Amino acid sequence: xxxxxxxxxxxxxxxxxxxxxxxxxxxxxxxxxxxxxxxxxxxxxxxxxxxxxxxxxxxxxxxxxxxxxxxxxxxxxxxxxxxxxxxxxxxxxxxxxxxxxxxxxxxxxxxxxxxxxxxxxxxxxxxxxxxxxxxxxxxxxxxxxxxxxxxxxxxxxxxxxxxxxxxxxxxxxxxxxxxxxxxxxxxxxxxxxxxxxxxxxx
Numbered sequence: 001x002x003x004x005x006x007x008x009x010x011x012x013x014x015x016x017x018x019x020x021x022x023x024x025x026x027x028x029x030x031x032x033x034x035x036x037x038x039x040x041x042x043x044x045x046x047x048x049x050x051x052x053x054x055x056x057x058x059x060x061x062x063x064x065x066x067x068x069x070x071x072x073x074x075x076x077x078x079x080x081x082x083x084x085x086x087x088x089x090x091x092x093x094x095x096x097x098x099x100x101x102x103x104x105x106x107x108x109x110x111x112x113x114x115x116x117x118x119x120x121x122x123x124x125x126x127x128x129x130x131x132x133x134x135x136x137x138x139x140x141x142x143x144x145x146x147x148x149x150x151x152x153x154x155x156x157x158x159x160x161x162x163x164x165x166x167x168x169x170x171x172x173x174x175x176x177x178x179x180x181x182x183x184x185x186x187x188x189x190x191x192x193x194x195x196x197x198x199x200x201x202x
Contacts, residue, residue, distance in 0.1 A: 005031035016090060017043070017199040029198045036200070043088055044197040047173045047181060049189035054159040057187060061148030063115030065156035068105045072112060072119060077101035079122055083139040087174065090199075097137075110137075111160075113153035121149035123157045133161045135171040138180075150180075155187045 005028065008015070015036075018028050022045075029040040068076060077098045084094025104110045109126055112119035120140065127134040135157055140150045158169045172195060173181050185191075 001027045001031050004028065005035050008032075009035040015200055017197065019197045020195055022194055022196045025196045025198055029200075032200065038200040038202050040198050040200055042196055043199045045175045046195040046197065047175050047191050048193040048195060049171050049173060049184055050192045051158050051169045051171075051184075051187070051189045052162075052167065053188055054155050054162065055186065055188040056159075057148055057151040057155055059148075061113070061115075061152040063113050063120065063149065063152065065111055065153060065160070066114055067108060068110040068112050068119075068122070070102075070105060073102040073105045075119060076105055076110065076112075076122060079139045079141065080104075080137065082141060083137055086139070104137075111153065111157050113149050113156070115149070120144050120147075121153040123150075123153050125157060125161055128166075131167040133166050133169055135161075135169050138171070151183050151187055154184065158187070 001024070009032075015032065018025050018032070020028070032038065033040045080097040080101050081094050084097050089097070104124060110122060110124045113121040121138075121144070122140075123138045124136045125133050126136055135154060138150055138154055140153075154171075161169050169189075170192075171184065171189065173184060175181065175194070
């Protein structure tokens with residue numbers, strides 16, 4: 001970490017923050033704070049979860065999973081911005097997510113749970129490795145929460161990934177949100193580690 005901090009500081013980089021495994025992120029944050037005279041503050045503590053077998057939600061939420069289509073891009077953009085707000089991301093990161101919607105939809109890795117002809121929740125599959133893949137950007141708009149759509153969406157997306165040959169799926173959660181953490185555990189995710197998001201302020 002000392003070598004990394006020194007290299008970035010010497011280059012004159014300005015960093016908004018750091019995210020990573022708890023010990024590594026905290027070590028970098030401490031070094032960066034001393035090198036650059038900034039204050040480091042934890043903005044989110046995350047849980048890292050892994051799933052190897054899906055436990056289907058019961059009762060099942062109405063609807064079905066489908067790949068997002070081009071006509072969903074505008075809705076997905078607003079949901080990405082909403083996700084950024086819920087995750088307490090800086091405004092520029094939320095805006096970047098919003099702008100990435102069309103590209104994410106075109107990639108084929110973004111899925112929506114559809115009920116009565118309308119998307120009601122979303123999730124993505126990304127960061128594939130040889131044996132695993134990560135579920136990300138799970139989002140249901142506030143007015144549609146509490147109906148089981150996110151559970152159904154994540155379960156179906158995870159099942160799709162395992163059926164494609166992946167041995168496991170992973171995802172990160174905000175540990176301060178007991179609802180999402182319990183939802184994921186009920187469909188088969190088990191916590192295997194953690195991470196931390198740290199912001200730097202001058």
